[in-house]
Amino acid sequence: MKTKRKVEVVVISDVHLGTYGCHAKQLLTYLNSISPKQLILNGDIIDIWQFKKRYFPKSHLKVIKKIMDMAADGxxxxxxxxxxxxxxxxFSDTSIGNISIVDKAILELDGKSAWVFHGDIFDVSIQNAKWLAKLGGYGYDLLILLNQFINWCLEKMGKEKYSLSKKTKNSVKGALKYINDFEKVATDLAIEKGYDYVICGHIHQPKMITVENKHGKTMYLNSGDWIENFTALEYQFKRWKLYNYNTDKLRAFYADQDIKEMEVKDLIAAITIIEQKKEDN
Structure with a gap:
């Protein structure tokens, strides 16, 4: 059994389990490599908007089971x-064992305060035209599928992979403006409220930057996503780090070999048993 990295706090967001773009296997490898005291799931972990009965592969179930196992382990x-x-x-403000569901969270870390929320509250398209936002989500899923086929062809030709959605977002002025506006609103509010850190997800743009205005300063952190960027935020030794699966060294871990061997029905049964135990307690 390999030693897992000890981390005080880990933040992941925008996993979108239940969609074609989700990279559950990479996320499971990452979760198997760490031993956190606290795991913050900062929104869009399960994509209920685009949930399809016919598509929820075993690797996605494994991620859910892994998270529940972590809760069972303290x-x-x-x-x-x-x-x-x-x-x-x-179910906001509901707790079951070590799992709690909230709309936002405040963390106290070594004398500093962190304000954690997903970030969709800033999105006018979602607040005022939910159907349009959902339509955009389906289009994004289709783009991811097309991108997977293109990358399969590129790999066969020995060429580098290419991200259509990243290229599209980064080349559209409106998208760049939206990201900048999102970050400004989040940091301005955090400074106004006196938070040392503001931690978001939602826009799939991993980032860690200190922002200052005439009223004070804060550190803006975005955990990115597990669709394209494969990123997480980690807090240890009184500082934050932006973890990137593709560039940071990963060692092989075999602590959860039994999960690999499980069939879908066994995974569902195991999840149900864990839930039952929590209810009994």
Missing amino acids: VEIIYVTGNHDEMLRK
């Missing part, structure tokens, strides 16, 4: 709701 799991899993907002 890891504090804070599920901050997002727009794609907004149905869970009905």
Whole structure:
């Protein structure tokens, strides 16, 4: 058994389990490599908007089971709701064992305060035209599928992979303006409220930057996503780090070999058993 990295706090967001773009296997490898005290799931973990009965592969179930196993082992799991899993907002401020569901969270870290929320509250398209936002989500999923086929062809030809959605977002002025506006609103509010850190997801743009205005300063952190960027935020030794699966060294871990061997029905049964145990307690 390999030693896992000890981390105080880990933040992941925008996993979108249940969609074709989700890279559950990479996320599972990452979760198997760490031993956090606290795991913050900052929205859009399960994509309830685009949930299809015919598509929820075993690798996606493994991620859910892994998170529940972590909770059973004493890891504090804070599920901050997002727009794609907004149905869970009905259960806000509910706790089951070590798992709690909230709309936002405040963390106290070595004398500093962190304000954690998904970020969709800033998105006018979601607040005022939910059907349009959902339509955009389906289009994004289709783009990811097309991109996977293109990358399969590129790999066969020995060429580098290419991200259509990243290229599209980064080349559209409106998208860049939206990202800049999002970051400004988040940091201005955090400074006004006196938070040392503001931690978001939603826009799939991993970032860590200190922002200052005439009223004060804060550190803006965005955990990115597990569709394209494969990123997470980690807090250890009184500082934050932006973890990138593609560039940061990963060692092989075999602590959860039994999960690899499980069939879908066994995974579902195991999840159900864990839930039952929590209810009994």
